[in-house]
Amino acid sequence: MAAIELSSLHHKILPLFRVERLTVVASRSVSIPPIEYPAELPITAHRQSLLQLVAEHRVIIVCGETGSGKSTQLPKILLESGLGRRGMIGHTQPRRLAARSIAARIAEELGTTGDSRVGYKIRFGDQTSSETLIKLMTDGILLAETQSDRDLRDYDALIIDEAHERSLNIDFLLGYLLRVIERRPEFRLIITSATIDAQRFAEHFSIQGNPAPIVMVEGRGYPVDIRYLPWTDVNRDAEDEDDNYDLGQHVIAGIDNVCRSGGGDVLVFLPTERDIREVSHQTAGHFKRLGLATRVDVLPLYARLPQAEQQRIFHPTGDRRRIVFATNVAESSLTVPGIRYVVDAGTARISRYSPRSRVQRLPIEAVSRASCDQRAGRCGRVAPGICVRLYSQEDYENREAFTTPEIRRTNLASVILQTLTLRLGSIDQFPLIDPPRPDAIRQGYRTLRELGAVDDHDQLTDIGRRLGRMPVDPRVGRMILAADEFGVLPEVLVIAAAIEVQDPRERPQDKRQAADEAHEKFQHPRSDFLSFLKLWRFYQQQRESVSHSKLDRICRGNFLSPQRMREWCDVYRQLREMVVQSPPWLPEQKSAPGRAQRRQVGAPRFSENEDEVIDAGRYTTIHQALLTGLLSGVALAGDKNEYTGAGGLKLFLWPGSGVFAAKPKWIVAGELVETTRQYARTVAAVQPEWIEPLAEHLVKKSYSDPHWSNKSGGAFCYQQVSLFGLPIVTRRRLALSPLDPATARQLMIDEGLANDEMPTTARSVRFNRQLVALIAELAAKTRRREYVIDPYNIRNFYASRLPDFVCDRVRLEKYDK
DNA sequence: GTTAGGGTT
Numbered sequence: 001m002a003a004i005e006l007s008s009l010h011h012k013i014l015p016l017f018r019v020e021r022l023t024v025v026a027s028r029s030v031s032i033p034p035i036e037y038p039a040e041l042p043i044t045a046h047r048q049s050l051l052q053l054v055a056e057h058r059v060i061i062v063c064g065e066t067g068s069g070k071s072t073q074l075p076k077i078l079l080e081s082g083l084g085r086r087g088m089i090g091h092t093q094p095r096r097l098a099a100r101s102i103a104a105r106i107a108e109e110l111g112t113t114g115d116s117r118v119g120y121k122i123r124f125g126d127q128t129s130s131e132t133l134i135k136l137m138t139d140g141i142l143l144a145e146t147q148s149d150r151d152l153r154d155y156d157a158l159i160i161d162e163a164h165e166r167s168l169n170i171d172f173l174l175g176y177l178l179r180v181i182e183r184r185p186e187f188r189l190i191i192t193s194a195t196i197d198a199q200r201f202a203e204h205f206s207i208q209g210n211p212a213p214i215v216m217v218e219g220r221g222y223p224v225d226i227r228y229l230p231w232t233d234v235n236r237d238a239e240d241e242d243d244n245y246d247l248g249q250h251v252i253a254g255i256d257n258v259c260r261s262g263g264g265d266v267l268v269f270l271p272t273e274r275d276i277r278e279v280s281h282q283t284a285g286h287f288k289r290l291g292l293a294t295r296v297d298v299l300p301l302y303a304r305l306p307q308a309e310q311q312r313i314f315h316p317t318g319d320r321r322r323i324v325f326a327t328n329v330a331e332s333s334l335t336v337p338g339i340r341y342v343v344d345a346g347t348a349r350i351s352r353y354s355p356r357s358r359v360q361r362l363p364i365e366a367v368s369r370a371s372c373d374q375r376a377g378r379c380g381r382v383a384p385g386i387c388v389r390l391y392s393q394e395d396y397e398n399r400e401a402f403t404t405p406e407i408r409r410t411n412l413a414s415v416i417l418q419t420l421t422l423r424l425g426s427i428d429q430f431p432l433i434d435p436p437r438p439d440a441i442r443q444g445y446r447t448l449r450e451l452g453a454v455d456d457h458d459q460l461t462d463i464g465r466r467l468g469r470m471p472v473d474p475r476v477g478r479m480i481l482a483a484d485e486f487g488v489l490p491e492v493l494v495i496a497a498a499i500e501v502q503d504p505r506e507r508p509q510d511k512r513q514a515a516d517e518a519h520e521k522f523q524h525p526r527s528d529f530l531s532f533l534k535l536w537r538f539y540q541q542q543r544e545s546v547s548h549s550k551l552d553r554i555c556r557g558n559f560l561s562p563q564r565m566r567e568w569c570d571v572y573r574q575l576r577e578m579v580v581q582s583p584p585w586l587p588e589q590k591s592a593p594g595r596a597q598r599r600q601v602g603a604p605r606f607s608e609n610e611d612e613v614i615d616a617g618r619y620t621t622i623h624q625a626l627l628t629g630l631l632s633g634v635a636l637a638g639d640k641n642e643y644t645g646a647g648g649l650k651l652f653l654w655p656g657s658g659v660f661a662a663k664p665k666w667i668v669a670g671e672l673v674e675t676t677r678q679y680a681r682t683v684a685a686v687q688p689e690w691i692e693p694l695a696e697h698l699v700k701k702s703y704s705d706p707h708w709s710n711k712s713g714g715a716f717c718y719q720q721v722s723l724f725g726l727p728i729v730t731r732r733r734l735a736l737s738p739l740d741p742a743t744a745r746q747l748m749i750d751e752g753l754a755n756d757e758m759p760t761t762a763r764s765v766r767f768n769r770q771l772v773a774l775i776a777e778l779a780a781k782t783r784r785r786e787y788v789i790d791p792y793n794i795r796n797f798y799a800s801r802l803p804d805f806v807c808d809r810v811r812l813e814k815y816d817k
Numbered sequence: 818g819t820t821a822g823g824g825t826t
Contacts, residue, residue, distance in 0.1 A: 094823060094824075095823065122824095138825080139825095140823090140824040141824090141826090143824090143826095144825055148826070165823085167823065168823095168824085272821075273821090274820095302821080303822060327821055328821050328822055329821075331822085333823070348822090349821040349822090362820060364821090471826055507819085512819095641818095654818090656819055660818080675820060679819080681820085
C-alpha cells in the first residue's frame with residue numbers, strides 16, 4: 001500500500017521537477033552577461049582552441065605563468081562554451097584573499113558587480129545565490145561540499161587553480177575528481193598549474209588510456225637574467241661552500257651585484273624570521289658604512305609580521321630603493337609590487353612530519369628547481385629582471401625538480417578520516433597522484449586509534465564519524481566531544497578555536513621585550529591553554545565596552561593582531577554553532593530526525609580569582625578534555641631542562657611558554673615541533689592520575705614483586721601502568737589473586753600456611769595447626785624428632801589438597817565451610 | 818631561551 005502511494009507521488013513530482021529545472025536553466029541562460037576578453041592577455045589568443053578542447057575533452061590541463069590571465073579568463077571561456085546553465089562554474093583558489101579578489105575582478109570584467117552572478121564562498125563569507133554562474137571558493141570549501149554533494153552536481157564545470165602548489169586539499173580533490181569525471185561524462189574540469197609539471201596531471205586524468213590535453217599559455221612577464229653567485233665566488237679563500245660561511249655577507253654580495261645593474265627594488269628570499277632580522281640588520285649597516293643609509297629602505301616581510309608593517313611594502317612611499325627581506329610568503333601568497341631584482345638564498349623551512357616520533361620537523365632545506373624558478377619569476381613582472389642565486393648552477397641543476405607535495409610530508413590522520421567518512425574505501429585504493437608511503441598510512445591510522453576514531457580493525461567508530469564531520473583537526477574535534485561529555489564545553493570551545501587559528505600574539509623584532517611584557521598579564525603559570533582563556537576574557541571585556549576602532553588600538557597596544565583576534569572569534573562562533581545544532585554533533589543514535597536539538601553553550605565560567613582564571617575543580621576537567629585529543633603529547637620531566645615524551649622522545653619546553661619557569665613534573669603539549677631542538681609548545685601541567693581513565697585503549701600494564709600479607713590474608717603485587725612508555729602509575733599495590741591465582745595460591749601456602757603465620761578462622765587449618773603442635777610436643781617429650789611435621793611437609797600437604805581457586809584467606813575460609 | 822606557508826560542513 002505504502003509502496004503504491006509512494007510511486008504515484010513519484011510520478012506527480014518528477015515532471016514538475018523537470019519543468020522547474022528547465023525554468024532554472026532558461027532563467028540562468030538569460031542572465032548570462034556579454035563576454036569580452038582583454039586583448040592584451042596571452043590567454044585570449046588561446047580562446048578558440050580552448051573552446052574546442054572543452055567541447056571534446058572532459059579534462060584540460062592549462063599551464064600558464066603569472067600574468068597569463070588564466071585565473072580570470074578561464075571561467076569566462078567555460079561560460080561562453082555553454083557551461084554554467086544547469087549548474088555553476090566552480091573555481092577554486094588555495095587562499096581566501098585570492099578567491100575574493102578574483103571574484104571581484106571577473107565581476108568587474110563581466111559588468112556584474114553588485115549582483116551575485118559572479119560570487120564567492122569562503123569560510124566566513126558566502127556571497128553566492130541561486131543566480132550565481134561563476135563561483136570562486138577556497139579548495140577547502142569544495143572539499144567540504146563533497147560531504148553533501150557527492151558527485152558535485154551543483155557544478156557543470158570546475159577549475160582547480162594553482163594545482164602546482166600541491167596542498168593536501170588540492171591532492172585530495174584531484175583524487176576525488178577523477179571519480180566524479182568517471183561518473184559524469186558531461187562534467188568539465190580544468191586544472192591549472194604555474195609550473196611545468198603538467199604531464200603528471202595529464203596522465204592522472206587519462207581517459208581510456210588517453211592523457212588529458214595540455215595547453216601552454218605564455219606569461220606576460222619580461223625575461224629574467226639568471227646569475228649564479230656561490231659562496232666560493234664571494235669568498236675566494238673559501239675551500240668549499242661551508243668554509244667560513246656568512247649568510248649576511250653572501251646576501252650583501254648578491255645585493256651589491258644587482259645594485260650595480262641600475263635602480264629598482266630588490267626582493268631577498270631567506271629561510272627564517274631570524275635570518276631576516278640578522279641579515280637585514282647587516283645589510284643596513286653595510287649601506288650605512290657606504291654613506292648610503294638614506295638611499296635605501298630595508299623592509300622585512302613574513303606572515304607573522306604585524307599588518308601595519310606589511311602595508312609599508314604594498315604602499316610604497318618615497319623614492320628610496322627598497323630592499324625587501326622575505327620568507328616563502330613572497331613566493332606564492334603575497335606579491336610584492338615593482339620588484340626588479342631577486343636575490344635567492346635558495347633555502348626555506350620545510351615542514352616534515354616524522355611519523356615515528358610524532359613530531360613536526362621544520363628543517364631548513366634547499367628548495368626545489370620549480371621553487372627557484374618561481375622566485376626568479378617574481379622580478380620580471382614590470383620590466384626585464386635580474387635574479388642572483390646564492391648557489392651554483394650545478395647546485396641548481398642537481399635539485400629536486402618539484403617540491404614534495406604536502407601529502408608526502410604530513411600526518412595523514414585527517415586525510416584517512418575523510419576517505420573513511422566519505423566511504424571512498426581504503427586510502428591505498430584512492431587514486432592520489434602521489435600515494436603516501438605505507439608507513440605514513442600506518443601512523444595515520446595509529447593517530448586515529450589514539451583518538452578512538454577507529455577500532456582495532458581500523459573500522460570507523462561512532463566517535464570517528466562525528467570527528468569526520470567537524471571542520472577542525474581530529475585531535476581538536478576529540479577534545480570538543482570530551483568537553484561536552486565532561487561539562488566544560490564553554491571553556492574548551494574557546495581553547496579549541498585558539499588552537500585552530502594562528503597565535504594572535506605578536507612579537508615584532510625591535511620590540512620583543514615590550515611585547516613580552518604586554519603578554520605577561522595573559523600568562524597562566526600552569527597552563528598555556530588557560531593563557532588563551534585569560535586573553536579571551538580580556539578581549540571580550542574590551543569588546544563589550546569600546547568601539548571597533550578603539551578595540552583595534554587596544555589590541556595593537558597589547559601586541560595582539562586585531563585580524564587574528566577576529567579570526568579566533570569567528571572560528572569560536574562557528575564551533576559553537578556546530579555544537580548548538582545537532583546533526584554532525586550528536587552521537588548517531590540520538591540525532592533522530594525531527595527532534596529539535598537546539599542547545600545552549602554559554603560563555604566560559606571565569607573564576608573570582610583574576611590570575612587563576614578558572615576554579616581549581618574545573619582546571620582538572622578542562623585539561624582532561626584536552627588530554628583526550630593530546631594523549632601522545634604527554635611528557636615527564638627528567639634531568640635539567642629535558643622532558644621525555646611518548647616513545648622516549650627527548651623534548652624541551654618552549655621558552656615562551658607560561659609554564660617554562662615552573663617546569664611541572666607532568667605536562668601535556670598541544671604541539672611538538674622540531675626546529676633548533678625538539679620543543680613542546682602550548683603546554684599545561686597535568687596529574688598523571690587524570691590520564692589513565694582516558695587512555696584505557698592505549699595503556700600497557702605490568703606487574704612486579706608478588707608478595708604475601710598475613711594481615712590481609714592475601715597476596716599482592718605492584719602494578720605499573722605506562723602510556724607510550726611513560727609510567728603514569730608506578731607501584732600501585734593490587735591484590736594478586738584476580739590477576740594470577742596460581743601464584744597467589746602458592747604464596748598463601750608457602751608463607752601463610754606452611755609457616756603457620758596467617759590468622760584464620762578456617763576450622764580445618766586450625767585443627768591441622770593444633771595437630772602439628774601436639775605432634776611436635778609429643779616428639780619433644782619422646783625425643784623422636786623425626787615425627788615433627790616440618791613446613792616442607794605442611795606445604796606439600798596443602799598444595800595437594802587445596803583446589804586451584806583457593807588463593808587467599810577469604811576463599812580458604814569459604815571453602816572450609 | 819623562541820616557527821615556513823596555507824585551509825574547513
